[in-house]
Amino acid sequence: MPPKKAPEKEKKSVLGRPGNNLKVGIVGLPNVGKSSFFNALSKTDLGKAANFPYATINPEEARIPVPDARFDWLCETYKPVSKVPAFLTCIDIAGLTAGASTGAGLGNAFLSHVRAVDGIFQVVRAFDDSEVTHVEGDVDPLRDMEIIQTELRLKDIEWVEKSLDQHKKSGRALGGSSLADKARKEEIATIEKIYKVLTEDQKDIRKGDWTNKEIDVVNSLQLLTAKPVTYLVNLSERDYIRKKNKWLPKIKGWIDEHNPGDPLIPFSVALEERLALLPEEERADAEKEAGAQSALGKITQAGYASLDLIRYFTCGPDEVRAWTIRRGTKAPQAAGVIHTDFENKFVCGEIMSYDDLKEHGSEPAVKAAGKLRQQGKPYEMADGDIAYWKSGA
Ligand SMILES: Nc1nc2c(ncn2[C@@H]2O[C@H](COP(=O)(O)OP(=O)(O)OP(=O)(O)O)[C@@H](O)[C@H]2O)c(=O)[nH]1
Ligand SMILES: [Mg+2]
Numbered sequence: 001m002p003p004k005k006a007p008e009k010e011k012k013s014v015l016g017r018p019g020n021n022l023k024v025g026i027v028g029l030p031n032v033g034k035s036s037f038f039n040a041l042s043k044t045d046l047g048k049a050a051n052f053p054y055a056t057i058n059p060e061e062a063r064i065p066v067p068d069a070r071f072d073w074l075c076e077t078y079k080p081v082s083k084v085p086a087f088l089t090c091i092d093i094a095g096l097t098a099g100a101s102t103g104a105g106l107g108n109a110f111l112s113h114v115r116a117v118d119g120i121f122q123v124v125r126a127f128d129d130s131e132v133t134h135v136e137g138d139v140d141p142l143r144d145m146e147i148i149q150t151e152l153r154l155k156d157i158e159w160v161e162k163s164l165d166q167h168k169k170s171g172r173a174l175g176g177s178s179l180a181d182k183a184r185k186e187e188i189a190t191i192e193k194i195y196k197v198l199t200e201d202q203k204d205i206r207k208g209d210w211t212n213k214e215i216d217v218v219n220s221l222q223l224l225t226a227k228p229v230t231y232l233v234n235l236s237e238r239d240y241i242r243k244k245n246k247w248l249p250k251i252k253g254w255i256d257e258h259n260p261g262d263p264l265i266p267f268s269v270a271l272e273e274r275l276a277l278l279p280e281e282e283r284a285d286a287e288k289e290a291g292a293q294s295a296l297g298k299i300t301q302a303g304y305a306s307l308d309l310i311r312y313f314t315c316g317p318d319e320v321r322a323w324t325i326r327r328g329t330k331a332p333q334a335a336g337v338i339h340t341d342f343e344n345k346f347v348c349g350e351i352m353s354y355d356d357l358k359e360h361g362s363e364p365a366v367k368a369a370g371k372l373r374q375q376g377k378p379y380e381m382a383d384g385d386i387a388y389w390k391s392g393a
Contacts, residue, residue: 010212011212011328012212013212013215013216014215014308014326014327014328015205015206015210015215015218015219015226015227015228016118016119016219016226016227016228016307016308017118017219017222018326019326020309020324020325020326020329020337021089021324022089022118022119022307022309022326023061023089023090023091023116023117023118023119024088024089024090024091024117024118024119024120024121024230024303024306024307025090025091025092025093025113025114025116025117025119025120025121026038026090026091026092026093026121026123027093027096027114027120027121027122027123027148028095028096028122028123028124028125028144028148029095029096029097029125029134029135029136029144029147029148030094030095030096030097030135031095031125031132031133031134031135032095032123032124032125032144032234033123033125033127033234033269034092034093034095034123035060035092036269036272036273037123037232037234037267037269037272038060038062038090038092039273039276040269040272040273040275040276040296041062041064041090041272041296041299041300042062042064042090043276060091060092061089061090061091061092062089062090062091062092063087063088063089063090064087064088064089064090064300065085065086065087065300066085066086066087066088066300066301066304066322067085067297067300067301068085068086068301068311068322070313070354070358070384071083071085071086071313071320071322073358074313074315074320074354074386075320077315077357078315078316078317078320079317080315080316080317080318080319080320081317081318081319082318082319082320082321083319083320083321084319084320084321084322085322086304086309086311086322086323086324087324088300088303088304088309090121090303091113091116091117093110093113093114093117094109094110094113095110095135096110096111096147096148096151097135097147098136098147098150098151099151100151100155101150101151101152101154101155101158102154111151111152111155111224114152114224114227115222115224117227118227118307119227119228119229119230119303119306119307120227120228120229120230121230121232121299121303122145122148122229122230122231122232123232123234123269124141124144124145124231124232124233124234124251125139125141125144125234126139126141126233126234126235126239126245126247126248126251127139127234127235127236127239127268127269127270128236129236139247141233141247141250141251142247142250142251142254145231145251145254145258149204149225149258149259152204152224152225153198153202153204153224153225155224156198156205156223156224156225157195157198157199159221159223160191160194160195160198160221160223161195163191163221164188164191164192164195167184167187167188167191168188186213187217190213190214190217190218191217191221193208193214194208194214194217194218194221194223198225204225204226204229204258204259205218205223205225205226206225206226206227206228206229206259207259207260228262228306228307229259229262229306230262230263230264230265230299230302230303230306231251231255231262231263231264231265232265232266232267232299233245233247233248233251233264233265233266233267234267234268234269235248235266235267235268236268236270237268237270237271237274237290239268240266240267240268240271240292241268241271241290241291241292243266245266248266251264252264263302263306265295265298265299265302266295267295267296267299268292268295271290271292271294272294272295272296274286275287275294304324307326308326308327308328309324309325309326309327310324310325310326310327310381310382310383310384311323311324311325311383311384312325312334312381312383312384312385312386312387313354313384313385313386313387314338314386314387314388315386323337323338324337325337325381327383328380329380329381330377330378330379330380330381331346331348331349331351331375331376331377331378331379331380331381331387332346332377334349334381334387335349335387335389335391338389341391342389342391344391345391345392346377346389346391347390347391347392348374348375348376348390349374349375349379349387349388349389349390350372350373350374350375350387350388350390351372351373351374351375351379351385351386351387351388352366352371352372352373352385352386353371353382353384353385353386354384354385354386355384356369356371357386
């Protein structure tokens with residue numbers, strides 16, 4: 001249960017675009033297993049995994065259900081006709097090579113695809129296979145992570161330089177003390193700070209320390225290194241099963257040093273591909289036999305969480321459904337995800353928490369315990385709320 005709210009402090013703004021329909025892009029060097037991972041995720045062989053670099057040219061998009069024990073329990077309890085879980089939209093992006101920021105490989109096309117997503121699954125190759133070409137010649141995840149980070153950062157630096165130039169040009173006449181001039185100067189100062197974080201501090205933008213005002217400027221620039229990254233380390237099936245690989249501790253060390261706090265998830269594309277090909281009912285047995293479980297559920301959950309997404313549920317005999325919203329969304333906007341009328345003509349929501357429903361067993365019991373509450377427009381949704389919206393005709 002979330003703790004009772006203390007009196008409002010100013011709320012910390014979040015980096016990134018607003019919205020509930022956010023996307024994660026799969027990023028990495030060529031031939032690290034991105035498309036194979038994407039295919040396993042979407043369980044559709046799109047025929048894109050191929051043993052030559054740049055097999056993926058156009059981004060492919062899939063909506064992946066996000067596993068949630070609460071959703072499963074609600075379905076068991078309500079036995080609805082229709083069940084709709086929460087989804088994470090994933091996009092398979094072409095491989096990036098050293099020099100992409102200056103146009104090498106698929107260069108700028110690649111980077112524009114990264115710009116279009118909200119978060120990054122970075123696939124890092126730690127499996128050996130002489131049959132699968134490595135563009136850099138050998139397997140070295142640290143060098144690979146360095147390459148990706150450098151390219152994204154260089155692109156950001158170029159972008160920020162341009163923006164700074166434009167601002168300074170149009171701001172040359174700013175000598176006055178008008179509010180507009182003052183705001184303009186502040187914006188320029190923030191862009192200079194952004195530039196310093198990228199260059200002098202050599203940090204990704206998401207690791208900078210930003211005030212809400214600065215975050216508005218950061219967001220307006222749509223920077224690549226502002227996007228949350230989840231590192232996915234692709235191990236051989238054998239290493240994944242025995243939970244051992246010489247690179248893993250080093251990768252962990254690299255993340256702690258360069259991007260502390262970014263999640264790291266080891267997995268095995270080879271195993272995931274094998275499992276994805278099996279019919280649903282044989283998968284559990286195959287996992288037992290292998291002595292390891294698929295990591296796809298964990299990965300989708302991590303991606304969803306990295307975007308600051310939460311969900312609320314609507315429940316009834318017809319349908320149990322999860323609705324994705326950004327953390328911090330207020331009741332009317334949350335209702336608006338279902339239908340804009342619900343937002344425009346919002347009256348109130350009858351809301352109970354999943355935990356209360358689980359504890360009391362049924363809606364009438366929750367109501368009797370006084371825990372089905374009417375919530376008005378200022379109510380901020382909590383993850384796992386179950387809502388009935390009331391809107392005016
Ligand atoms: N041994 C082994 N081979 C893999 C693994 N993952 C992918 N491969 C092989 O590596 C080759 C490239 O895989 P893709 O999934 O197309 O790689 P990609 O990262 O999408 O490559 P680009 O789209 O070219 O950037 C294919 O031949 C795959 O079968 C793995 O975990 N182990
Ligand atoms: Mg690919």
